[in-house]
Amino acid sequence: MQTQEQLHEFLTTSIGEPLGLDDDYFELGLVNSLFALELIKFVEHRFGITIEVADLDLDHFRTINRLSDFVAAKTDTVSRP
Amino acid sequence: MIGSEIALPTLSEAAKWDRAQELPSALLRDLRGSGLLGADIPPVYGGLGASATELGELCARVGGLCSSLRGLVTVQGMVSAGVLRWGTREQRDRWLPSLASGELIAGFAATEREAGSDLAAVRTEVAEQGDGFVVSGEKLWVTFGELADVFLVLGTASGRPATVLVEADRPGVRREPVRGQLGMRAAHLAHVEFENVWVPKENLLAPIGFGLSYVAATVLDHGRFTVAWGCVGMAEACLHEAAAHAARRTQRGVALGAHQLVRSLLARSVTDTAASRELCLRAARVRTEGAPEALVETVLAKYRAAEAAAAVADRAVQIQGATGCAPDSLAARCYRDAKVMEIIEGSAQVCELHIADNLLRQHGFRRGTGDG
Numbered sequence: 001m002q003t004q005e006q007l008h009e010f011l012t013t014s015i016g017e018p019l020g021l022d023d024d025y026f027e028l029g030l031v032n033s034l035f036a037l038e039l040i041k042f043v044e045h046r047f048g049i050t051i052e053v054a055d056l057d058l059d060h061f062r063t064i065n066r067l068s069d070f071v072a073a074k075t076d077t078v079s080r081p
Numbered sequence: 082m083i084g085s086e087i088a089l090p091t092l093s094e095a096a097k098w099d100r101a102q103e104l105p106s107a108l109l110r111d112l113r114g115s116g117l118l119g120a121d122i123p124p125v126y127g128g129l130g131a132s133a134t135e136l137g138e139l140c141a142r143v144g145g146l147c148s149s150l151r152g153l154v155t156v157q158g159m160v161s162a163g164v165l166r167w168g169t170r171e172q173r174d175r176w177l178p179s180l181a182s183g184e185l186i187a188g189f190a191a192t193e194r195e196a197g198s199d200l201a202a203v204r205t206e207v208a209e210q211g212d213g214f215v216v217s218g219e220k221l222w223v224t225f226g227e228l229a230d231v232f233l234v235l236g237t238a239s240g241r242p243a244t245v246l247v248e249a250d251r252p253g254v255r256r257e258p259v260r261g262q263l264g265m266r267a268a269h270l271a272h273v274e275f276e277n278v279w280v281p282k283e284n285l286l287a288p289i290g291f292g293l294s295y296v297a298a299t300v301l302d303h304g305r306f307t308v309a310w311g312c313v314g315m316a317e318a319c320l321h322e323a324a325a326h327a328a329r330r331t332q333r334g335v336a337l338g339a340h341q342l343v344r345s346l347l348a349r350s351v352t353d354t355a356a357s358r359e360l361c362l363r364a365a366r367v368r369t370e371g372a373p374e375a376l377v378e379t380v381l382a383k384y385r386a387a388e389a390a391a392a393v394a395d396r397a398v399q400i401q402g403a404t405g406c407a408p409d410s411l412a413a414r415c416y417r418d419a420k421v422m423e424i425i426e427g428s429a430q431v432c433e434l435h436i437a438d439n440l441l442r443q444h445g446f447r448r449g450t451g452d453g
Contacts, residue, residue: 016442033201034376034435036294037302042373053167056291 003047004068010042011064021064036061043067049074083131084139087117095147096409098267102260104149109228112183117143118157119181122165126177133365137310141361144311145318148418149267151311153186155304155426156224160187160233162303163244163296167287175283176231176246188229189300190220190247190273198431200297205236205275207243207289214238214285216247216278224425226271227258233286234275235297242292246284253278264418302376304426305383306368309361312386312422315415316354319390319397322411323347326401337400346400350393357386377439384432390419 001009004021012019015030025031031039039061040051049071060070090108098104112118121136122128131139136158144151161180164172179185196202205218216234223229232247232254247254259270287296324347327338337343364382367375397412398405405412423429438446 014442016446031294033294033298034380037298038373038376040295041371041375045371045373053169053287056167056288056295058290 003071004064006046007043007064007067007071010046011039014038019064023064024062026058026062043071047071047075082138083129083135084116084120084142087115087139089142089146090150092146092411093409095150095267096411096414098147098149099414100408102266103269104153104267108150109183109186112153114182117154118183118186119161119177120154121158122161122177122181126165126173127181128161128177133306133368134362136307137313137361137365140307140310141314141317141358144314146314147267148311148315148415148421149265149269151307151314152224152265152268155307155311156189157183157187158307159189159300159304160231163233163286163300164246166299167291167296171283172246172286185230186225186228188223188226188232188249188271188273189235189304190223190226190232190275191235191297192221192223193219194221198428200235200293201242203235203237203242205234207234207236207238207245207285209238210279213279213281214243214245216245216275216280218275220273220275222259223256223271223273224265225269226256226273227269232273233296233300235292237292238289241290242294242297243289244286244292244296245280246286247275247278247280251278251280262421264414264421266417298376301426302379306361306364306379308422308426309357309364309379309383309386312383312390312419313354313358313361315390315419315422316350316357316386316393319394319412319415320347320350320354323350323393323397323400326404343400346396350396353389353392357382357389360385377435380427380432380435383427384429384436387419387422388429390415391423394419 014035015025019025044051059066061067116129119128120131120139124130140151140154143154157180161177164176180187191200193203193205205216208215216236218236230249232249234245234247236243253276255274256271259272262270327343327347328336330337360382364378367378394412394415398416401412404410
């Protein structure tokens with residue numbers, strides 16, 4: 001399963017409603033503080049990367065597409081077609 | 082096991098501290114370099130590098146003796162965890178060695194008059210000014226706030242959450258010790274006022290906007306974990322004392338332990354204690370794996386362990402009768418301290434919201450947005 005699909009599956013299951021790839025779940029108020037950190041842990045655990053303080057830019061995390069791009073950049077792999 | 086060699090105080094010493102409502106300065110001096118205050122900080126920063134389970138077992142040992150001292154381990158660990166996770170290399174190098182050794186005591190200044198469970202409501206202002214920030218606001222119930230050398234302050238910068246490290250000796254920091262609280266009486270609680278306190282930009286921990294969902298969430302998660310294990314220690318200590326009393330004490334020639342109603346109290350305490358220990362071990366295991374479920378598992382462990390500690394301490398007082406109510410009774414102290422555990426680092430009700438939310442979202446329910 002590609003990065004984008006894995007993120008989509010985790011986020012839709014966690015948030016409990018359908019999400020488009022460019023939906024800003026932070027802006028939509030779907031993320032509380034516990035889940036924001038849970039999302040970080042999921043990305044680190046699933047993709048074997050470490051998110052550091054220098055990576056803390058909400059633009060990396062606010063949509064599935066952006067997060068997928070961020071993971072690709074961190075892992076140095078192209079995950080989107 | 083890492084941490085097992087650390088010398089801990091006796092129960093009678095802990096009772097004296099509770100009565101005096103302070104930890105002796107000699108103890109705080111002795112703790113420096115003992116490893117207790119930097120148990121899970123990596124050795125590269127001078128800590129012991131304890132695993133989650135080792136940290137938990139250490140907190141259980143300390144919690145079974147003195148919740149106030151465990152509170153010091155907790156708050157030091159919370160601030161250290163925040164710096165370790167979200168500090169720059171320079172910040173980690175600057176702060177962690179002093180926190181690991183105990184040369185610096187840390188306080189987490191989050192709660193305010195109108196912001197407790199809802200930390201998004203904090204009003205403490207972190208205003209950019211020149212090459213630094215000016216911090217203004219009043220924080221309540223800061224554990225070890227009376228002694229802290231540095232505070233991790235949760236505030237708001239132009240409406241966005243921000244966390245800054247504020248040294249206690251900066252002009253404008255004032256503290257008012259709190260005495261006579263229900264439990265954790267030797268935890269040097271204080272209300273702390275920050276009046277136009279200037280700190281350099283290097284003291285900002287994580288970018289503005291990430292103070293709550295990332296820094297405070299990390300810090301509180303660590304706190305819940307150590308509080309949960311402290312509760313296991315309290316429950317185990319109370320259970321041991323209650324059982325010994327029930328086995329030894331006789332009335333009209335019959336041991337208390339021979340009475341079925343006393344046995345019922347003991348059986349429920351055994352079960353509660355064992356269940357909370359298992360949940361704490363499970364949380365430690367998931368934390369070690371780095372899995373995202375670690376956050377909710379930790380909430381679950383803290384919720385159950387705090388509830389168990391309160392119930393087991395209550396039964397221990399009941400079984401011991403007048404002895405349990407005596408001034409220096411362990412059960413009485415735990416009875417008071419355990420109630421505090423049901424409130425701090427996420428009240429029982431906030432924990433319930435998170436636990437239920439976690440269950441419901443697996444069944445298609447829309448995630449709630451209530452923060453803890």
